Amino acid sequence: MVSTLEKFIHSLDPRTLPRVLEIQSGIYFEGSIYEMFGNECSLSTGEVIKVIGFKINKLIASICENNEDSQFSAKVELPLNFPGLYKIVADKTPYVSIEEITRKVAIGPTRFGHPCFYSPEDIKLANVTIKQGEQITFNSVEDINGTMAVSCVMVRNNRSHSFILPLSQQGKFYECEDDQIYTLKEIAEWKIPKCRSRTVKLSNTLHTWDSSNPLPENFGGYLVLMPVYEVQAVMKFRKDVVHILSDLDVEVKDITDCYDTSSFLQPLSLEDVFERTSKEFPMVAEIMDGLLGSQKPYNLLHTGKEIVIYKKYQATRVIASEIRSDSSKRHFLIPMTYKGKFKRRPREFPTAYDLEIARSEREQLHVVATKAFDSPHTELFSVSVGDQFLVQQCQTSEVLCEGRKKVIDVLACEQILSNAYKKVLLPMYMEGGFVEVIHDKKQYQLSEICKEFRLPFNVKVSVRDLSMKEDVLAAVPGLQLEEEITDSYLLISSTSSPMESWEIPVYRLNMLVHLLSKDVQTVVPPMTRTTVEEISEEQYYMVRRYENQTVLPPPRPPKKPATLVQQPVFAVSEQDVSGVLQAPKNFCVDTKKKLCSNQDADVLVSCQNDLVHRDNEKDVTGKATLVENRVFKDSVTEGSPGKPCG
DSSP: EEEEHHHHHHHHHHHHHHEEEEEEEHHHHHHHEEETTTEEEEOOTEEEEEEEEEEEEEEEEEEEOOOOOOOOOOOEEEEEEEOOOOEEOOOOEEEHHHHHHHHHSOOOGGGGGGGGGEEOOOOOSSOOOEEOOOOEEEEEEEETTTTEEEEEEETTTTEEEEEEETTTOOEEEEOOOOOOEOOOOHHHHHHHOTTTEEEOOOEEOOOOOOOOOOOOTEEEEEEEEEEEEEEEEEEOOSSSEEEETTSSSEEEEEOOOOOOGGGGGOOOEHHHHHHOOOGGGGGEEEEEEOOSSSTGGGOOOSSEEEEEOOOOOEEEEEEEEOOSSSOOOEEEEEEETTTOOOEEOOOEEEEEHHHHHHHHHSSSSEEESSSSSSOSSSTTTTTTTEEEEEEEEEOOOOETTTTEEEEEEEEEEEEOOOEEEEEEEEEOOOEEEEEEOOOOOOBBHHHHHHHSSSSSSSEEEEETTTSSSSSSSGGOEEEEEEEEEEEEEEEESSOOTTTTEEESSHHHOOOOEEEEOOOOSSSOOOOEOOEEEEEOOOHHHHHHHHTTTOOOOOOOOOOOOOOOOOOOOOBBBBHHHHHOOOTTTOOOTTTTOOOOOOOOOOOGGGGGOOOOOOOEEEEEEETHHHHHHHHHHHHSSOOTOOOOOO
16 A cells, blocks of 8 residues: 555554565655765665664644644644653543554653553453553553563552553553653653654743744643654665655555565664674674764774674673762763772761661761751750761660650761760751761772772762773762663674774664674684763663662651651851861771860861762753652652651
């Protein structure tokens, strides 16, 4: 059947790729040269192309000024990185089967890939009856004993119930209302069903309006979004991949069933290469759709280059983020082979509960208070700005609460006075502010930090990695090492210079190769190089989301008693702390609790001069953070440890 390229791509199920298309007709009757992203291709009538992939390139937005049912006032083109946060309007058109939902709606392992539906009628299954209107969350599509089905979850009476819906299940299934907010890119990737449009409402803009903004000034209405896809295709006599926009005015016919696809080159993504068995390595490949870059290893990955892929494996990386007070943080993946050295930086702790999490057996945690706290109980200590503490341990204590004695969790500390130590108890729910005092001047390798300390951990590069042409970490004033992850890599080298090999990530490089039938040396080059990889905000949240899927969230800190009157809180700025409080140069802390002879009374060390403050500003671009926090919040039990009376 002949259809426009746009209609064909909009209805195409990606699971059926690749598809072979024959160009039928359009504005290019006698053949034409079409150019996009630097690739030229001839789209002649009768030309045959093999579609190997497609993704949303941009969105056409129809503007509705008043509500989603009003008439369109205009259509505008929006790039996927167009700023703003958007709420989704639930689709009013029902799906008629579970199979239709799986064909048209993105279902995946991330929080974005768990769509919710309800049925206006009861659904009777073998072990449960889903009542009309109950929300059904679709988690994954699975093969259950040879039958394709969807793994679902339903919450009833605060209890979660898991069940299976076969793809053959019929009925009416309506999309549930979604109270989350999303970026335009997230909506494009996860929330636009195939063959349907998506209506959204602008929830929050990120920038002030200017004349270059395609939306009307002070716009607060609705947008009906239609995707324009970028189609990746292979042509018979070309070794590269061509990119075509789906709105190109061309008619096509699907001839996959009657065409020999082996006449085309077989492009493979890095994920496809990684899925090959270990026995198939090493292999030689030519890059069909490569990367741009002048530094190694990216200059080895240009289109047309030949590479040797020696092996696949898992490698450890440490996620690190720049410490700064605004939202534009840089994020890095640091290999364990990094040869630079780090010095410690002070950590900040917003509550006493955070002090308990951070303390370790290796050394006593020494902190200074940057925020006052007036204790509601006489048995517990009231904190003043500048108070210094050595953190001991978590324990329980009896307090008088509304005329009754109650046992609550507290943090035992020792307050450092001018010539003595004083044992004090801090309520675990205490919302204060503490900054770590660093006495350790040692320089650490990355592997030492991961072995000896608990992450997250604040550091600064003190000795750069001299094996790198440019160490990007050396210029960063402060880094928080957040967690260790395991990621997938391929070991490659250039066929023209096989003296050194490089690790390249499998899931963050968007490139295609095809395998060559060439002899290859099986010995890995003696010099293997790794790089510090700077990743985007989106990649950062995806890496952390996948890593934390099977990890339970930490328990919530105890809450402040609800019956207590809010006490005034006094805080000081970084400059005030470092200016008013000074520490002795020879201040030391040991297990015998001895004070140094030249310790002064009011003091804190010069480490306050380089305080790095935690980012407490609201980051409207950090959508994934919002999503993950909500997941954690909903999945933790109400029995928080040490919850005080109230």
